[in-house]
Every structure is written in structure tokens, then in C-alpha cells.
Amino acid sequence: MDLLHGLNAAQKAAVTSDAAVLQVLAPPGSGKTKTLTARVAYLIAHRSLKPWNIITCTFTRKAANEMKERIRTFVGEEHAKQIKLGTFHAIAVQYLRQYGQHIGLGKDFGIADSSDSKAVLKRIIKRNSFTIEPGAALSRISSQKVRGINSEQLALKAKHIEQQEFAQIFAEYETELKASNLLDYDDLLLQCCFLMTTHPQCVSNVEAVLIDEFQDTNTTQYDLMRLFAQKRNMITIVGDPDQSIYSFRSAEIQNLTRMKEHWPDTLTINLEENYRSSGAILHAAQNIIEQDESRPPKKLQATHGLGLCPVLRKLPTAAAEATWLVSEIQRMCALSGKVVNPSDCAVLLRSAALSRMIEAALSKAGVPYRMVGGVRFFERAEVKLVLDYLRVINQPDNNEAVERIINVPSRRIGDATIKGLLNEAKAKSTSFWTFIREVSQGKCRSKTKLAAPAEKGLASFVNIILSGRRKLTSVDSDKVSVVDLINLVIKKADLQAYLKNHYENEYEARWSNIEELMALAADACDPDKVRAMMQEETLPAIDGFEQRAPTEEDALSIFLANVALTASAEEKKADGEESEPVQQVTISTIHSAKGLEWPVVFIPACFDGSIPHSRSDDNDEERRLLYVGMTRAQAMLYLSCPIKNTQREDTTMSSFLTQPGVGSFFEEHGPSMSFATATGLATTLKRDRPSHDAFQDGKKSLERDEDDYWPLNGEEPPAERAKWDYGRAENPLPAFGTTRPASWMSVSAVSMGQEGFSSASATMSAGFVSVKDKYDELVERDRLAAIDKRSQVRRKESVEASKGRKRQIEGQGCISTFFAKRRAVATDLEQERDKSFYTREPASVQPALRDISNLGVHRNVHSQSLEQNPLSKHKLRNAPYRAPTTTTQVQSSDRGYVFLSSSPTKTEEEENQPSEKSICNGTERDVDPVKQASTFHTTSVQSLQQNAVRGRRLGVRPSFNGWANRGRK
């Protein structure tokens, strides 16, 4: 097989280069890994290098396997097997196994994984009665080792007692590992460096060293590369400084410069063509990364057509953002005519804590999802811990939960003691909680010996649970909320200190998960929502059958049940319980998405504090992170920003997205999807074109086929406001013909009098408008006029901008050059238009498509009509917000009341539904269509149950070339 086949000129130059030291620097999706693979094959096939003399290092085993597979196709199975290809750690192990004896390392050394290391540390800490948590000690040791500092050096620097204690732990840890003939992960690299420094002959055979993802190497890995190559100094690295996002793991972006200093003859080849993303996505990403004026100039050229314009969407709240995101996934899947399915969609997050709302919204909509590089929200250790405390407060006889938390944080109650107490409780046939409470209160004696610290610890645990229960069950105190209980647990168990000690390096991330949990609880405890939740939980009353309706005291139980059901629904999906293959949306952190790609990518929570992150002191790295996230998208990219975050605080859109001109690279709402757009998507993704029928079926399956529910300015839609106005009204009047809970009927009936209610019902026509809504309508009209005006300005700009013919994005971008560049971009895109997949479509099948107005691109009009008048057939959708469909009328009742209430908009389905019938005394008659108030909150037990069923129907469309089908995980 011709190994240069299908490579572009720059890739070929890199593959065949004679340079001894070569840096291939390239933006995302430009084929770096492909080039590196071809170079390995080229060195074997055309330079006669022996495969076993070539070392190739990757960052993950997955990347190593993929490369091996590709190399096999070029050089055959036999040669491919002989190449030393793997992660830095895997290759180091091979060297140490074979040459370790030269540095006093037995051949049979073992590798201590993190849990082994923690177990060793736990023993040391216990022996010395120190208080540091083993996990925290381990990460602290690791960060010292990566910097090349050993325990002796650390001990010399230690001044405070705490530092001396840590140095002692470090020293004993080293001694214990050595005694057990164990090396931890850091030791593998360090020992290998030591071996090669002291015994260079062990790498004397090495003819070439190749490194993938070089921008993320740390100092030890850089040294290892240098030492591997010390004999022949033949090195090829591929990397992208713009994708350097691991400085927190001691990655050194300066390694690129160090390399040039070390080998001044280093040749740098830049790859400039992107094969992954559509032109519009690339232009937007490029615009963001070019805000960093310190980066060297780079060219980037799209190989695809422009495709759909990326979206930058404002939403009122984080919850609304999650709901919108899910609706866009559903809209995209339906309107792409099955070109895109849920597995093609990824939600990339700056921090894992942000996943909670998205997970809840996906669960609610019954859309399966999977988490990559992260643990599901409710399964995270710190979240589980707090939930366990709440579970025990709510139901102390939960033995499992008591057992899990009795010694977390440490109360000096050892495992043997816990076991003894549990057995005693069992023997007495009482719950664990009851037994330990009685022991602690002196009401009974335990046979299990309790040392004084354990006794004290037990008392403190019992005290926390009792305090929580008192708060929960007290009748005269103010109504306790779940948030109050969480606060009580955090305070009494000193969880903040525990997290700080236990997860030293990850403390902030862990703490933000707790904050997220509090936000979730606060949301669930919102009085309006609690009321609505109670209503939803209430089953219809049945005559003569006693009902124990939920009360506000049940808030904790309901909250915990919702959590449990959400988790169990996820488990079922994870276990593959569904018989059909599951199409799952991917949720990942941006960090974990490195090197991956998806057809549709969402990056929510684009506000200052989230990205750039409030706790990051490197704004440029944050920008690169956003860039990495954006460049994972192949065909469609959505960024969004809630006006209020999950803590309900006002947000400011990410400063990366508010720089002058950035807005012109984005549309403010999801794209209108026509059949031609769906066909274009298929072209970008190199998939089969959709059928007309599939497109039409998808369209029919949707309640809304435009992204027009949420106003563009991030305000609540009137329909949402109406719900809450309605819920807050002192004497809420149920709007005629809308869904409402049974209990509302009685409230209204009581407050107005049964008669009044009846007469109102009888005389009202569907839908009412409040004065507020009328006002909003007027404001909305003004806003739409403003959008119209802005669109006209954009059209004018785009016509002017499209007068040149230049395609590449060039040079170093900076704000000062933005306007000049934008003009260049626009003209490039104009030329692109002719090549774009849209224009290849026969005119007859080209309905109006969206444009990227400020880029001067009009993808929707076939080339001929463009020539005559580029804008003649293009229709900007300037009114994405659809006014409520509710008929607006103000009517008086018989009694002369004026009803100023607003009805939530009914869905088409609801409108078309026949009125429900009830059988009463043998005659059939209409009844009010009373339904549970499912619109009032997001995660009731009932809605979860309903959605679990719905979930089986959703997301099972066959994929033409789904992500999962391509074996990318």
C-alpha cells in the first residue's frame, strides 16, 4: 500500500523529511496522528530502519492501539508488532524489566497502582498517628516526584511540623515501596530516566523516537524522550501548542522551545488543512484562539464546505439551558432525517460539576447518555457521602448507609469495631443505628471494645444524625429545607475540612459538586416548586379509600427518591438492559474530549467563572480549552450561556465570546433545518444522504421545528413566566383548557366559591391574557423590529465584505487586525460558497438555508441566482421567537369579574386530544382534562417513571456512521 496516498503536500513533506529532529505542528483535525503513523511506516519502508529500533510514545493506550492498527496496514503485522509503541509508562516498564538490574532493581518488581499506594500510605499514616488522608498524601508525593524532588531533599527544606510530617511520610513510603519491590507510576518514569542516564548503552540501538501530543509532555517525559534518542538524535514530535491544556499535570508547553534550544537544527513543518470541522466552525474557533496575541502566526484552511453557522445561545437559567440543549439534540436528530443520532452528539463541559442539570434534563426527556472521563453526578464520592447522611437522617435504619458514613470523616472508629457493632446489632435483631445510639447514650453496653477516641467519635456521629432528625421532625421550628439539612451535615461533620484533606488537589472540584448538590436541593425546595411537587405527587382521591397525601415534611423523602430513581434509570441503561442498541449522548469534560470528534458538539455554561474558570489563573489556557472543545465538532457547534447560573446568580457571558466581532461568527439560535440542510450535514459527515420521507417523518415527530421557544435575549418566554405568575398568584385561577393539578381545582373553588369557579369555567373561552403579557407582547414587537434592522445592517455588511476572493484564514489574529481579517475571512468564504456542498445541490432542491450574514456567505441560494443578486432569494429568519399561540381575550364572567389570567400555551397534541370522558352513574360525560402538573418542576418521581418508559423509544435510530459504530469511545 502506498503510504503517501491520500496525504496532502505538507503531510507528505513531514512524512518524508530528511531532518533528524522534526516538529510537526498543526491545528486540531489536521491529521497529526495520521502523519506520525505514516512517518513510522516510511522510516521502516524507505529508510530501512528496523521496527524494533523505533520508539513511539503516545499519551493513552487507546491512541497507541489505534496507531498500531494504522501502521499494520502499511508495514504488515510482523513489522508492526516489533515497533516499540505505547504510552511512556508502558515503554519505561519494558526497559526496567530488561535492564533494571543495572540500577539495583529486581526483575520481578511490581507496579503499585493508586489503590496500592494509598493502602501503603494509610498504614504509614496510621502507624504515626498523622491525620493527612492517604489520597491527599499520594498526590502531594507525586507532584514532588514529577519535579524531581525526593524525600531526602524535601526533608532538608521542611520547616514546619506539618512539612516535616509529610517528609517523613514520603520517606517511609519510598522505603516501604522499595522493601516490597514496588514502583509507583512516577517511579517508572524516574527510574527509567535514571537507568538511561547511568547506562546509556541500553538505548544505543534506538534509531528514531516519535512522540504524539507533545504539547502535553511534562519534564520527566521530555527527559525520557531525550534519553531514548541520545545515540542517534532522530526525533519526530507532533503537537499543537493551542491544545496544551494539562499544565495542572505539570505539562510544559515550553518543551517545544526547549527542544529547539537543545537541537538547533530542528525543522518545523506546519500542517494547515483541517479535515474534521466544517468551515464555519473552524472560522469561529480560529477567531477565539487568535485573541491570544502571543501565539505564533498560523494558517488554517478548511477542507469542508462552510456548513451550518455555529450557535451562541442565551438562556434565562441553567435549567432552561439544559432543557433547550436536549430539545436541540432532539430537533437535530429528527430534522437531519436520521443523518445524526444521539450518539453523534456530545456535551462538553468545563468542569464535571456542570453535568448535573444536563443529566437531569436528559433523564427527564428519556434520552440516554454516557459520561466520559467522569463519574455520574450522583455517583461522585462527595455527593454520595452527603446523600448518605441525608438518607440516614431521613431513615436511620438504613444500615448500609450508616455503615458507609459512620467513620467518614474519620472518627477513629476502625473497621473491626464497626464490624463488631454491626454483629451485635444483628444478634439483638435491632438496626445498626438503634444499637449505636443506645450504646452512645449509655442505654446499653457493647461487647465490642470501644477505645476512648472511638467512643467519642461514635457520640459525635450520633449527635449529627439526631440533630438532623430533630430539625426534620420538629413541628414548631421553621419549616426545614433540604438545603438546611445539607448545611447542618457539612457543618457538624466538618466536611469542608475533610474534603480539603482527603482530596487536596481536587478539593475545589469536589467542593463545587457539593455546591451543585445544594443548588439542586435549593431548586427542589423553592416554595413554588415544593407546592407544585406536592400537587404532582398527589394521586387522585378515591372515595372511601384513605389517602395519605404528601406534605411539606415529605420534601426530603421525595428529593431522595428522585435522586435514587434518576440513578437507577441510569444504571439500567448502563447495564444494557434495553434490548435495542442504545444511542447515547456523550457528556464529557473538555479535557477528556481531547483527540476525539463528534458531529454535533454543545459547550454549555459559557460564562465568566465557568470558562474562563474562576479558579484558573491562566486565561490563555482557558481559551485553549474552549478552542479544543469547539474543534471537536464536525458539523454543528452550539455554545450557550445561561443568564443565571445554577446558584441563581447573574452571569456574564465568557469574555472570550464577547470580544468585538466574535458575535458575527455565531448565530443566536439553532439553525432552521430544511431537507437541503440535512443533505449538507450528510456531505460534511461523509454519510448517506437522508431520504425525503425520513426528513418529513422527523419533522412530523416534533412539536416545534425551530429553535424559537426561548427568547434570544435570554429572558423567560411568556409561557414560562405565565406558569410561575400563575403559581404565585394568591388566588390562582386555573386557565381554561390547560393542564392543572387536581388540588388546584379545590383551591380555586374554595377561594372563589364553587359557584364562581363553575361559572367562570363555563363562560371562559380558551386562553386569557394578562396586562403583563400584553405589555410583553408590545416589547417583543419592538425587539423583533430591532432584529429586523440589525439583519439589514448585517446583509449590507456581508454584501460589502464579499467583494474579494481569498479563502485562507491567515496570520496571527489580534483584536487590532480583526476588522481587516474579518473582511478577508468574508471574502474567503464568498469563494468558498461556490465550492460549498450547498451549491452543488440542483437549484430545484434548494430551499432557503441559513446564512452566516456577517461572513458574507449565502449558502442557501444556488450559484446562478447568486450571480444575479446574491441576496435576492435569501430570507433571513429574523423572528425566531414565536409569540404564544394562546388566543388572547379578556372576558367578564356573569358576575362582572374581569379575569386577567394567562393560559400556558397548549401543545398541538393537547389541542387535538378529545376531551376525557368519565363514567358517572352509567352515563358518559366530559370532564376537565385534569393532569399532573408535570410542567412545574423537572424531576418528580412520577415524571422519572414516565420518562424511563419513554427513554426506551427514544434514541434508537439506526446510525449511518455513528460514533459508537466507529469504535471511538
Ligand SMILES: Nc1ncnc2c1ncn2[C@@H]1O[C@H](COP(=O)(O)OP(=O)(O)OP(=O)(O)O)[C@@H](O)[C@H]1O
Ligand atoms: N490528507 C487527509 N485526507 C483526508 N482525511 C484526512 C487527511 N488527514 C487527516 N484526515 C482525517 O482527519 C481526521 C483527523 O485526523 P487526526 O485525528 O489525525 O487529526 P489530529 O491532528 O491528530 O487531530 P487532534 O489534534 O484534534 O487530535 C481523521 O478522521 C483523519 O482520517
